[in-house]
Amino acid sequence: MQEDLSTETSKQYCPYCGEHIRLIIEPFDEPQTYTEDCEVCCRPMIVQVEVNGDVFLQREDD
Ligand SMILES: [Zn+2]
Structure with a gap:
C-alpha cells in the first residue's frame, strides 16, 4: 500500500459531540x-489550519 505523502491526517475532537x-x-x-462536517454528528465545524500544521476547530455558532 502506497501512502500519499502530500497530505497528512490530524487527530482532533469534534467541538460539538466530542467524538x-x-x-x-x-x-x-x-x-x-x-468548513467541514463532522463525520459523526454531521454538524459543520470551522477548521483553521496554520502554516506550521497546527489545527484549530471551532463551532460555527460560536
Ligand atoms: Zn461531531
Missing part, C-alpha cells in the same frame, strides 16, 4: 480556514 475525528490536512503556503 474523535480524523482530518485530512493538505500542505498550504498560507493559513486556511474552511
Whole structure:
C-alpha cells in the first residue's frame, strides 16, 4: 500500500459531540480556514489550519 505523502491526517475532537475525528490536512503556503462536517454528528465545524500544521476547530455558532 502506497501512502500519499502530500497530505497528512490530524487527530482532533469534534467541538460539538466530542467524538474523535480524523482530518485530512493538505500542505498550504498560507493559513486556511474552511468548513467541514463532522463525520459523526454531521454538524459543520470551522477548521483553521496554520502554516506550521497546527489545527484549530471551532463551532460555527460560536
Ligand atoms: Zn461531531
